[in-house]
Amino acid sequence: MISLHTHGTGTAAEAPAGDGHRTTEHLSQECTTPDDVPQPRRSSVERVHRLLSSFDYEHTHLRLSDLSRRAGLPLSTTHRMVTELLELEILERDENDLLCIGVAVWKFGLLTPKTYGIHRVALPFMQDLYATTRLPVHLGIPQGNQATIVESLRPRGGGRERPRIGQRDPLHMTAVGTALLAFCDNNFQEHYLTNLRNRRGTDTPEVIRRELAQTRACGYAVNKRKTAPRTAIGAPVLDRSGRPLGAVSLVVPAGTATPPYDHLVRKTARAVQRMAWEQGMG
Template sequence: MASERRSVLERALRILASFQNSGGPLTLSEIGRRSGIPLTTTHRIVNELHEWGALERDHEGRYRIGLRLWEVAAHAPRSVGLQRTALPFMQDLYETTHRGVHLAVREGNEVIFVERFVTPDSASSGPRVGGRYPLHATAVGLVLLAHAPVEVQEEVLGGPLESYTPHTYSSSRELRHVLAEVRRSGYAVSDRQINPAFASIAAPIHDADREVVAALSLIIPHTEPYGPSLAYLVQVTTRGISRKLQKDPEPDV
């Protein structure tokens, strides 16, 4: 009986996960295909999730993530306190540079974006809040990987490095050198590694225990010059967030 309950829960989680990077609402058939679950089972579980409020259905019968699920997720302590602290600093950086600003945390071998300010030219191209990328492919990911436990670094370095563009780091030897430079300089640069039109500069955010708990990046068109001056602005912003976290720590940040 316990294994049966776990099976149902695992399938429900797979259904919810099918909405990641979906780009919009999904039909029942699309949910079944993306989750790999038989259509009859998908229909039953989707109905239950819809009744609870985890999914919503539009007038065309397609499904999307519901507000009830968002309400529950909004209480996740690792992102709530961080977002609350970081938002004023992010807005200042955005208004100073008129460029996109992203805030992210590490979850396993991936980076999750938890907040962002976007410009009109980057709104459709950047990761959405809740979006994920491998650690090696973004500036925030490079920062978080550079300060991750050694076992996490070795797992990433020893595994396949997915390429999104010709500029994505695909050599473990090169990536190891990059991570050492990130620790030395205090910031990371990702030049067209995800999107060939943009580059990003990121720096770490430290909590009350001086541990790196997040990273913040500035997104700029790759045709614009970038260097120490922009890196300094990003570092000033992350230091301000870090000082605030250290002065008024949130539980489980």
């Protein structure tokens, strides 16, 4: 994915430098701890998922022992599976001989229907919005009760800026999510709000219901829950039946008046929507 910011690249503890490849013999040298603790039986697919899920923005490179610990799998099982995953290029070794996600996973990710189409269509318009405002621009899609960020453009040097690509948040917590939730069907909305019945403050069903009504009336959402003191403005990209395909958001500095940014965000989302319809999406 194209992005104007630099992701964090936290690494694990230093490992001896190598040529970027490990043999089974080298891997075996890390498997010296006996598996004393009984482990529940898990399917192979679940174990692979646990291994891949052990990597994140703070842990992009791991030693075998760290991967075993984070995945909650025996060291011998991790060793055996990592050997095969390396052969399949699902995992790779970096220049320091640490494990990292392989190119094969990236290739699979490009085929994800929920992200590929909307991302491809939205990116040029997001780049125009970023060039106009020089402010962070995000694209999110609905995923159950959460919004997942699939693209993020922001100034370089933003450090640990949020959200990051792949980040998921409850729908009501972000401008992207609020814009999505406002245009979901009524049954989904009511079920979502029911799950908030024990919340307090700004997260109660009554507060969220008013925000959703305001979003439908204006065509955009305003949300500070994850960005305060800055303000996030999000506008939906809808299919032909009025259901959300995704949403575009812009994060403006604290104290900045919403106009004209609300107009720019809505204009961008509608341009993405028109292009999506022309290309048969939704």
